[in-house]
Amino acid sequence: MPPGVCYGMQDVWEKGGREQVTLEFLLPTGIYLSFPVARNDTIGTIKKMVWKNARSEPLFSVLSDPDAYVFTCINLTAEREELEDESRRLCDVRPFMPVLRLVAREGDRVEKLINTQISLLIGKGLHEFDTQKNHEVNEFRAKMRSFCEENAQDRQRLPWHQWMKCNFPCDLEPFSMVVQSGKSCSVKKLLVNVKFEASEVSHRMLCTHLVSHNTPLINEEIHNLDIQEKPENYTLQLPVCLPKARWEVEGGRWVWVVWGGLCEIIGKRLVVQAGLFHGGELLCKVVTSSEVSVCSDPVWDQKLVFDINLCDLPRMSRLCFTLYGVLEKTKKQRSTKKKNKKADCPLAWVNTMVFDYKDQLKTGEFLLSTWPSAPGDLLNPMGTVERNPNIDSTAGLLIRFPSFRPHPLYYPPLEKVNRTASAINTPRPTNLNSHLKLKEIVDNKNHTEFFEHEKELLWKLRLDVRAHYPESLSKLLLITKWNKHEDVAQMVCLLRTWRDLPPLHALELLDYTFPDPHVRSFTIRCLKKLGDEELFQYLLQLVQVLKYESYLDCDLTTFLLERALSNKKIGHFLFWHLRSEMHVASVSLRFGLILEAYCRGSIYHIKSLMKQIEALNKMKALNDFVKSGSQKSASRLQITEDMKLCIKQDTYMEALSDVISPLSPSIVLSEIWYDRCKFMDSKMKPLWLMYKNKWDHLDTVGIIFKNGDDLRQDMLTLQMIQLMDVLWKTEGLDLRMVPYGCLSTGNKTGLIEVVKNADTIANIQRNSSNNAATAAFNKDALLNWLKSKNPEDKLDQAIEEFTLSCAGYCVATYVLGIGDRHSDNIMIRENGQLFHIDFGHFLGNFKAKFGINRERVPFILTYDFVHVIQQGRTNNSEKFERFRECCEQAYKILCRNGTLFVNLFALMRAAGLPELSCSKDIQYLKDSLALGRSEEEALKNFKVKFNEALRESWKTKVNWMMHTVAKDNR
Template identity: 55%
Template sequence: MPPAMTDLLDIWAAHSPLAGHALDQITVDFLLPTGIYIQMVVPREATIQHIKLLLWKQAQSHPLFSSLGEMESHMFECVNQAAVHEELEDETRRLCDVRPFLPVLKLVTRSCGRAERLLDSKIGVLIGKGLHELDAINDQEVKDFRSKMFRLSEERMQQVQMMTCTEWLQACFSPQLEPLAGTAITDGLNDRPADLKVIIHFDQSQVRICSPVTRFPVLSRLQYIRTCMQAKESPHLTLVHTSTVKGMFDKEISAIRAVVSRKSSNPPLPLPPKRRVPTVSSVMCGVQVRAGLFHGTELLCKPAVSSESSGRSDHTWKDSTLEFDLSVCDLPRMTRLCFAIYAVMDKVKKQKSTKNHYPIAWVNTMVFDYKGQLKTGDIILHCWSSFPDELEEMLNPIGTIQTNPYTENATALHIHFPEYSSHSIVFPPFDKVRRLTGRGGKKFHIELKEIMERDPLSQLCENEKDLIWTLRYDCRENFPQSLPKLLLSVKWSKHEDMAQLQALLQIWPKLSPRDALELLDFNYPDQYVREYAVGCLRDMSDEELSQYLLQLVQVLRYEPYYDCALTHFLLERAQGNRKIGHFLFWHLRSEIHMPAVSVQFALMLEAYCRGNIPHIEVLKKQVEALSKLKSVNELIKLGTIKNARSKTKEAMLTKEAMMTYYSVLDPRCRYMDSKMKPLWIVYNNKLLGGDTLGIIFKNGDDLRQDMLTLQILRLMDLLWKEANLDLRIVPYGCLATGDRAGLIEVVSSADTIANIQLTSSNVAAAAAFNKDALLNWLKERNTGDALDRAIEEFTLSCAGYCVATYVLGIGDRHSDNIMVRSTGQLFHIDFGHILGNFKSKFGIKRERVPFILTHDFIHVIQQGKTGYTEKFGSFRQYCEEAYLVLRKNGNLFITLFALMLTAGLPELTSVKDIQYLKDSLALGKTDEDALKQFRQKFDEALRESWTTKVNWMAHNVAKDNRS
């Protein structure tokens, strides 16, 4: 190597940002392409680029160094924590972030296309899923989607490169409406087979009866279930179940000896959850399979059920034919074939109901593939074992159509879709379907108006559905917002009705974006309906889209195919506005660990990054900063256990990249010179001359429920302001960023009610009953006109949060979950319990009031005066006005919560949870009756406020004892 190069390496190494820092060291083995092995000690927080510099300097003293050539022509490879080979193209990463499985780095010669490889590496690190994992997926739908997105991204970046600076700023930071890419459907459908047949083969099964001591049935093994779909000449969709197994049982441990040979690779059958199985003295288990065809949540025909798989003596599964009473020509495009495997319990004693079936596993698949072709060939579906509560028919149509990626322990169904003809059978394109339509409709009936004004949770009887369908053209002319109810009235098992609906959609008036959101619910899976809904969403401003982005990301779960109108819409709007792109990225990335959406969300993240390459570096800094916050948090937890706080402080100070990065909560600001406390970071906004910003990083808590609640509070604030009612809500920032991790914005100049009360009293037990504490606290911080403004702020915000917490059923409202700003604004934090899930102790509800309205709050509102004054009357009037505004938008709130049903939030798992909103808003009642109900709740909150003070006293005492 030339002397100049040697000197340069010395200079680079000496002036590295890591030089002179006391960092942890690690011994790494380096394998060179010349066959030379070098072992070296390097800083664990050094960048890959710095490590390569150190290695290059060391390699000068080893043989064959001259044959290595240029340093830049080489890169490192390693085996990562997932035991996957990884190329370290991005050399700005640190070794501790790479986290190789073993401390071994292999130096290899770079191949061509370095820029592309570097971009792939950055995107993989950024989205939290290596692109080599996507490359390895043997799924043509994935390949076609990536290819299409790659092409669109290239076109997008070519357009960006041709823009002037001003055009680029407008494109990135202002709303841009772009036309939706059309979905081309090729090949018509002329002659189609009349039916579809499904055959299930039970090749082998082992069942165990529980010991009388365990008093709980134990299922040991189901080898696998083979399901075949075959076309026959009969007029119905048919399921044929056939297999033969013989076995012998003894008294306590029983098994089935299968005729076929055991396959060791088959996983054991998962056990039914204990909570689902009653206590019994003697139980014998069999296994059955149920299959159903669904369009949304609508069961298209009677489910098909297999025979039982075991008995007390030799048991034979005899051939039996189970028919789906549905012709193939009547299958909707979005038909799902849903399976459930369940145990059958015999001799169940002391059981209130006669039900003796207990679900074990489920899985869903589409009947048509993403191209609209009727599926053919072999498919293996790995089942899911977690069942939502109270499933009808034990089938889970709302569940994902993705199979369980954890195949090792999953029950497998082997599906075979046979060839039906020499050419592919394709669902007919729209123009051919429309030929079946015929215009109908009768005169308008007054009864229709009452039906159309019902809330989304109201069920329609068959007579009402028939009336709506008969008067569908009257619905279009007089109640266009009633489209969801019309869709629920369509007989999706009749292709003539489907055709007429699709034609009607072409002339249906455009709905407002808020009304169109309901059409993205799982109940409306039809492709043309969802495309119509997305077309309505195009009228949204960027601000409005940001308001509903959380739900729009969640309803991607309802899309059976990756390439759909909603995916294109979200990507286009994200590419047109950096702020939307920022939050779309984090909403997707925060759930990338969830198996049901891992591939789908990774594909969208890749598409977004490729179409927004300038945004990658900004997002990369945020991802790195969050990684460091997580490591600091883990060190803090470890330091607390081992009392090693000095090491924790030193580790926090070495997190250099945290000194400057774009805030994840607000991508428009950049904060510098961080000063941190455990889980609490304060940023001084010196760059833009702003105030300090506090952020709490949580690692171990699921913040998505808080994020949803705060989103709804922002929406309530918006609706009130639209009605000229500003209730001074404080919807602070909250963002989930990963698996049980996220950030919460700290509201400045604020303190909790508990702290305010405790500082006014020397005794924790008495603090909660000091009604003057809060008013005195405000007086200390405000005088004269400022005090009057602060009390008005308190009055308005207290009214807003009283109504909001009542409507949303927010629980766990102790004195550390309610805060007050020095300017007077009251606000609530920590929304771990919503929709009426109030905490209880020893079977007694701890919260016995509909919302928090204590006498010390009234004391502030009335400025210390006794008796109910005019100020209190204004406060009550604010509450009633706010409540009526929310009632007018009740359908919107129900829709937004319904769109979150599959998000996996602990207190939002079924439609029954949303029923709380319908009751609290008194939907279905007149305004007069609803207001009467609210006034009763208001009086109850005042009358029972002493129970709140008792709870607060207990909380203060417990807090004082812990401190």
């Protein structure tokens, strides 16, 4: 140290000779900063300045929140001092040297900070998990925390180059380019391998685990269900139903109050119905209680007996209840011979498992808070087994599980099941006709319902199915008698030696129809073969089928967390897929626990996600501001100017800038360009937000923020279009599709990627005509627009792009049954690519007006499209025939992969989309993909649809004209 340095610093603090002092800062990432600060600045102010300067430095993203760190210095007494009180001024601190070191805080404060951040991220306080006082929740949290933190520690022990690759994958990190003398070159920065003190402290602090409640009681004897014992019927008691003041008298009639709504009880009686299910299969006859009078506290005191032996209960048996009001019988009804249905007014339903998460048969009393029924719904085996957390606005059903023994009963372990299976002889028919019939059954892709003789044949030849048709495992599982323990034991034993299925075939087994834990474990074993990109392609479905899991701890959860922690892209989208449904009461507990586990195992990701949450909150506030202005009938120009002024505020600029795009973690939304931001005309006033490109200021990145529309159906449709594009390209067919980004981020909120240099067909047609009524019939409008955007040497390529993309979207919209196709939701890019937007109706759920179906054609193929494809020449049939061939080739490729699409849509039934809720919706897809038909039959049917679309295209033009006129008259 040069002589006189300490005396010089002391003179600064005591005499205040200078207003500013140049300080040196040492960051925990090993980065060194130096800049001047005012001697009267507080430590808190200086920390903010450090963070601002560190943003442009390497490794900034590995830093945690500023509150996780504290400055240290050497004070005038030559001691190391932690500057906890950040309100102190620098001149009061009086460091011995102008050096401040930033270190991670130690102790409980770090833990509390991380807990607070996780609570903000998942939108649910972690204390809510503690207040559950639920052993299953506590054990799951402890296990997942241990698993995720060990995973994080394993990453910390990686060699530095592997650590960098894991935490900063090249495909996700922004790639900067600069232009020098007309040539682009990458900007390279030197990174130094350093000790990450902050990360080590964070992980050290997170090593404290919750106490597990899974320890068996001392001297507790475990008794398994003895499958050789004397059969007993399974029973439970229904001592009382407690609707908890959910009834009111209105006009002399009892009224059922559900979540603020009213449902009139027709008649004077209430009934409870109960069924035992395994997946969607009813294990025995439904049991119905006696009828009781409607009152504020109805009571049933009776025993419900199910016609199934106790030893035959499968492991995943679930009890499903429904409460309904009985219709009063009229004289006409009494005279009919048909039995009257007793479920005319369903009120509530609830499900519960027969065995608990520890394999123990439930005993004792349980109060089940119910869920409100939709009209026409009765027993709901596909529904959740979680109890309704809104206990103040729902009925509570009190049931009592009887004790069959003086000691607890557990489901038999695998060893005992295998012994049972080995004791049963398996006949092996050798009849040639039987084997031919078996081949016919397994070859039929659309064959999911079987006659009794087919079931018998499949079961008798189950060893042959395993040996020769392993991909037909789902068919064998469907015909297994899950209410016979002998058959269950044989199926479980058979599964142990079943060879792994291709992952895309195994996806089908995640449906709620296949709840057996051995089946689901087998499925996850197959899915582990998926590469990261393939897994990402199906992540949306994998998150949804978590809703079918009966217990918190399951193989699917562990699998998703493991892959999310090892791949930043998967982790990013797993977070958003879970976070977007935290408002759904039936899954908020499960999804919240998984989110907590992910955050604890990925501490480095917390800061980026919090920034995204903050940006989305500002977007919502901005959207509310715009809607408020619109309701006050302010002019569009005035609202737009006020919106821009709002964005220019420091709090908005800071929150909306330098944020990782939730749509893609490889895109940084650097600086919001408020002058180019606007809002759109539709009812919910979506925000159109533009950002400057950090590396090219002439370029922009655009996103649309929607608040009030459910984007999940758009997400699913775009996922399917993306999958189609992958399948086509795999077969050498590039149809220039534009599956733009779309992400649901919360309850009816989300983001959509802006496709640059594109316009709607409606705008192009309107701008080429003075009359809105005739604009839709101007066949030259599209071609002329393409000519204006593409000089002569580029026009042929633009028409080629149009031809290929038009073929792709014709096939895609037909197969998916996309409806509401008007000229404002079909767009064209300046390079010629056509693409569709706004997928509010699919699977044949088409719009109707005044009882008339507005969708008159299988897909959109108008004469102005044909005019572009034929390059403006009516006799150019060669170009059109090539277009037709592209459509047919694309359709055949999708038909070959039809089962995959059907399975993916079936798994999405758990999402609760209004247009994907029953087998009828799935049947539309089976029909459009011609499942069960030969390729020749499928192609013949498609040719008929193609000709129909072309012949009836004038009806589309009429619809477009009506849409344009209606829009102009708004």
